[in-house]
Amino acid sequence: MLIESLLLSAILFAVGVAGVLLRRNAIVMFMCIELMLNAVNLFLVAVSRYAGIEGQVFVIFVMTVAAAEAAVGLAIIISIFRHYESVDVRNFRLLRW
Amino acid sequence: MQIDFSNYLDYLWALLPETVLATAALILLLYDGFARKNASGIRALAWASVVAIALAAVANVWLMGVQEVGRTGQIAIDGFRIFTNFLFLGAAALVVLISFDYTEREGITQGEFYALLLFAVVGMMLLAGSRDLILIFLSFELMSLAVYVLVGFKRRDPRSAEAALKYFLLGAFSSAFLLYGMAMLFAAGGTTNLGLMRETLDAGAIGALALVGMALLAIGFGFKVSAVPFHVWTPDAYEGAPTPITAFLAAAIKAAAFAAFIRIFVVGLGDLHVHWERLIWWLAMLTMIVPNLIALVQNNIKRLLAYSSIAHAGYLLVALVAANESGMASFLFYLVAYTVMIVGAFAIVLMLAGQQDRRQGLSDYAGLGWSHPWAAAILSLFLISLAGLPPTAGFVGKFYILRASVEAGYVNLAVILAVTTLISYWYYLRVIVTMYMKPSIEPIGRVPWGNSLRAALVVCSLITVLLGILPSWPLLKARQSVEGLRRVVERVEDSNPLTQP
Numbered sequence: 001m002l003i004e005s006l007l008l009s010a011i012l013f014a015v016g017v018a019g020v021l022l023r024r025n026a027i028v029m030f031m032c033i034e035l036m037l038n039a040v041n042l043f044l045v046a047v048s049r050y051a052g053i054e055g056q057v058f059v060i061f062v063m064t065v066a067a068a069e070a071a072v073g074l075a076i077i078i079s080i081f082r083h084y085e086s087v088d089v090r091n092f093r094l095l096r097w
Numbered sequence: 098m099q100i101d102f103s104n105y106l107d108y109l110w111a112l113l114p115e116t117v118l119a120t121a122a123l124i125l126l127l128y129d130g131f132a133r134k135n136a137s138g139i140r141a142l143a144w145a146s147v148v149a150i151a152l153a154a155v156a157n158v159w160l161m162g163v164q165e166v167g168r169t170g171q172i173a174i175d176g177f178r179i180f181t182n183f184l185f186l187g188a189a190a191l192v193v194l195i196s197f198d199y200t201e202r203e204g205i206t207q208g209e210f211y212a213l214l215l216f217a218v219v220g221m222m223l224l225a226g227s228r229d230l231i232l233i234f235l236s237f238e239l240m241s242l243a244v245y246v247l248v249g250f251k252r253r254d255p256r257s258a259e260a261a262l263k264y265f266l267l268g269a270f271s272s273a274f275l276l277y278g279m280a281m282l283f284a285a286g287g288t289t290n291l292g293l294m295r296e297t298l299d300a301g302a303i304g305a306l307a308l309v310g311m312a313l314l315a316i317g318f319g320f321k322v323s324a325v326p327f328h329v330w331t332p333d334a335y336e337g338a339p340t341p342i343t344a345f346l347a348a349a350i351k352a353a354a355f356a357a358f359i360r361i362f363v364v365g366l367g368d369l370h371v372h373w374e375r376l377i378w379w380l381a382m383l384t385m386i387v388p389n390l391i392a393l394v395q396n397n398i399k400r401l402l403a404y405s406s407i408a409h410a411g412y413l414l415v416a417l418v419a420a421n422e423s424g425m426a427s428f429l430f431y432l433v434a435y436t437v438m439i440v441g442a443f444a445i446v447l448m449l450a451g452q453q454d455r456r457q458g459l460s461d462y463a464g465l466g467w468s469h470p471w472a473a474a475i476l477s478l479f480l481i482s483l484a485g486l487p488p489t490a491g492f493v494g495k496f497y498i499l500r501a502s503v504e505a506g507y508v509n510l511a512v513i514l515a516v517t518t519l520i521s522y523w524y525y526l527r528v529i530v531t532m533y534m535k536p537s538i539e540p541i542g543r544v545p546w547g548n549s550l551r552a553a554l555v556v557c558s559l560i561t562v563l564l565g566i567l568p569s570w571p572l573l574k575a576r577q578s579v580e581g582l583r584r585v586v587e588r589v590e591d592s593n594p595l596t597q598p
Contacts, residue, residue, distance in 0.1 A: 043280045068238070
């Protein structure tokens with residue numbers, strides 16, 4: 001079961017990375033980041049059977065942090081929506097070199 | 098006093114500076130809920146946060162007399178932590194001092210500005226002092242979440258919101274990489290404690306899991322310290338953020354990320370140096386070359402300083418690759434020098450920019466040397482120091498990093514450092530030439546220099562010059578504070594057959 005769980009977590013993580021790199025909607029990108037965090041959670045739970053109980057403790061903290069991050073992230077997305085009426089990152093181009 | 102973490106109260110003592118600062122930040126937040134929202138109210142909050150930072154510094158002085166038992170406690174009480182704590186507190190105090198006039202000019206009356214700043218400092222101090230992967234991740238997020246909000250603090254300004262979004266998305270993205278790397282190291286080593294991990298991860302028999310974990314960690318840290326090719330967010334975030342926060346990002350946040358970088362790679366994974374040095378070597382090389390070339394064509398002063406700060410991350414990475422004790426000492430020395438000069442430079446930029454941060458172009462600085470001689474002179478001092486010309490702190494710092502990298506056998510990196518420094522003279526001197534030799538197009542007019550900002554500038558320029566002229570005492574302190582950092586367990590005594598019964 002260990003190998004399967006690790007593979008699944010790697011696939012989920014890769015899906016998340018691909019989503020962040022390919023999608024251009026800020027909310028979808030943010031969801032993909034959450035997917036990456038949850039892939040790590042799966043990894044930690046799977047290995048904690050062999051590596052020690054700290055893995056499960058880690059997961060609790062990661063979930064808490066992800067919730068806090070969602071609060072801040074959505075607030076930032078709302079504040080930018082007020083300026084542009086859009087959450088498509090291609091529209092945000094005031095800052096460029 | 099000795100601390101061995103047998104009693105839970107010991108954690109409170111070991112975390113006294115952080116506790117003081119966090120309590121002060123909570124009180125500030127609570128007080129702000131009832132305070133009147135005007136210029137004098139925010140001024141009082143700013144003074145209160147200066148007092149809080151001073152109290153935390155006193156607690157940090159007390160911590161110098163505390164001994165820890167063993168080197169595997171979750172909270173490290175060593176010279177490295179105490180030195181970096183002073184650095185973070187000093188940088189935060191300077192940032193608060195330069196924020197006084199900024200908040201007044203831009204009409205920021207929300208006291209959360211200072212509370213969030215203090216929370217970010219708590220995160221940084223925890224980051225530099227923790228010896229456990231869980232705690233490192235938590236303090237990273239404590240620091241980052243506060244700073245995401247600070248970058249987007251000017252809600253009426255679309256540039257600020259855009260900078261916050263870019264910084265947030267890439268920061269959270271990199272946190273996921275960091276976390277996956279930590280999880281893999283945990284799986285390979287069977288522990289989250291860095292001191293114990295050093296024992297369980299054997300350089301001779303290292304598996305793929307630990308190697309991939311180290312690579313992912315390096316990617317995550319690469320984003321956080323803005324190493325090339327993970328630097329794309331940096332210029333945008335620096336340009337759009339409120340200028341005091343830009344100074345904070347460039348100085349303190351980068352220093353904290355580097356402190357954790359060192360704590361994990363040099364202390365926790367110190368025996369695996371052969372496996373990670375190539376990777377960090379490439380990061381250091383790219384981070385020195387690319388931003389110095391891009392900075393040559395920048396016309397916005399904040400962006401130019403942002404690229405300069407990326408280049409400085411490259412110089413600091415050289416000290417990290419060297420990973421010997423003189424490397425660590427020169428790293429700490431350079432951090433102090435870099436902090437004062439970048440905060441000072443951004444303080445001048447902040448004042449000259451005027452209402453709504455209008456004037457940021459290089460052409461606005463034409464003729465400044467004659468209309469505002471003091472501002473131009475001080476900015477030139479910081480730029481010369483950033484460029485690394487004698488007799489300033491930047492020169493001495495670069496010299497020590499060069500020496501450490503040659504000592505460790507990385508002559509090629511030292512050569513690249515010297516050549517890129519030469520290239521960087523061009524764009525630093527370009528600003529100075531613009532200030533003194535070009536006629537002014539649009540006069541800047543009177544600039545109101547507040548007393549707190551003057552104080553911060555005096556401190557920054559004094560330290561910049563003093564470190565350049567009398568570097569031996571600070572360098573000695575830096576060397577003392579990294580002594581024994583790499584030695585986790587007294588291996589020498591243990592492995593000697595004569596001392597064993």
